[in-house]
Amino acid sequence: MSPGFVGVTMAVAGVVAAWALVSCVRGRRFDDPLFYAVALLELVLVAQLVAGIVALTRTSRGVDGATFVSYLITAVLMPPVAVLWAASDRSRWGTGVVVILGLVEIVLTVRLSDIWTVPHG
Amino acid sequence: MAEPRRTSEGAGRILVAVYAVFALAATARSAVQLATRFGQAPLPYLLSAVAGAIYIVATVALSRGSGGARRVAWAACWIELLGVLSVGTASALAPGAFSDDTVWSFFGQGYGYVPVVLPVLGLGWLWRTSAGRRPIGSACS
Numbered sequence: 666m667s668p669g670f671v672g673v674t675m676a677v678a679g680v681v682a683a684w685a686l687v688s689c690v691r692g693r694r695f696d697d698p699l700f701y702a703v704a705l706l707e708l709v710l711v712a713q714l715v716a717g718i719v720a721l722t723r724t725s726r727g728v729d730g731a732t733f734v735s736y737l738i739t740a741v742l743m744p745p746v747a748v749l750w751a752a753s754d755r756s757r758w759g760t761g762v763v764v765i766l767g768l769v770e771i772v773l774t775v776r777l778s779d780i781w782t783v784p785h786g
Numbered sequence: 787m788a789e790p791r792r793t794s795e796g797a798g799r800i801l802v803a804v805y806a807v808f809a810l811a812a813t814a815r816s817a818v819q820l821a822t823r824f825g826q827a828p829l830p831y832l833l834s835a836v837a838g839a840i841y842i843v844a845t846v847a848l849s850r851g852s853g854g855a856r857r858v859a860w861a862a863c864w865i866e867l868l869g870v871l872s873v874g875t876a877s878a879l880a881p882g883a884f885s886d887d888t889v890w891s892f893f894g895q896g897y898g899y900v901p902v903v904l905p906v907l908g909l910g911w912l913w914r915t916s917a918g919r920r921p922i923g924s925a926c927s
Binding site: 731732735739746747750751754756758759761762764765766769 | 795796797798799800802803804806807810814818
């Protein structure tokens with residue numbers, strides 16, 4: 666799992682969170698441009714899932730594989746659920762849900778990086 | 787007297803989203819711990835499982851947010867607050883007492899102290915949306 670990939674995921678999640686925060690403060694609803702940004706994040710997360718599993722099969726270091734893959738899958742499943750929950754609200758607070766999504770994806774990616782780095786006991 | 791508002795609307799959207807994240811985090815963590823190394827530290831792992839269950843109940847109750855669900859949400863948030871305060875205090879006074887950390891250890895330090903803030907926000911939101919109170923941001927009349 667290259668540090669570069671984790672950096673891309675965190676950057677895209679950070680942009681989504683910041684964009685959603687600005688929209689939320691401005692009182693804007695969850696709109697199409699923000700939806701496309703979340704879709705881009707989802708693509709990056711799917712790519713991360715594939716890259717993560719490939720990296721796991723190739724590494725000889727002891728990585729807690731079950732936890733690692735469960736984090737990868739959780740990260741992929743989160744945006745669709747968040748979009749459903751966000752889109753069913755017609756106020757700024759739907760956009761606020763996307764802020765939470767971006768922040769949680771950043772935390773998940775940091776944890777993912779930790780699980781990859783720290784040897785499994 | 788106005789009717790109580792649904793707790794899942796407005797800012798409650800965000801609250802339910804954060805509760806859902808903690809329901810998942812605490813439940814998944816304790817499930818892995820109970821499945822792989824229950825014998826090492828049964829008490830903290832069971833506490834994590836209890837915390838996860840309370841978060842699930844609170845998430846569902848707050849997302850339904852009317853009638854009986856409000857009472858369930860009240861109870862869940864109060865239990866959660868008492869849980870995080872008692873486990874937090876116990877872990878701070880006797881760090882060695884728990885052989886592994888839980889969601890609520892040190893008032894949720896491992897989770898950015900969100901676990902100690904969340905029940906307060908939950909209770910505040912339930913009070914805020916209760917009958918007879920004006921919605922946030924509505925004009926005074």
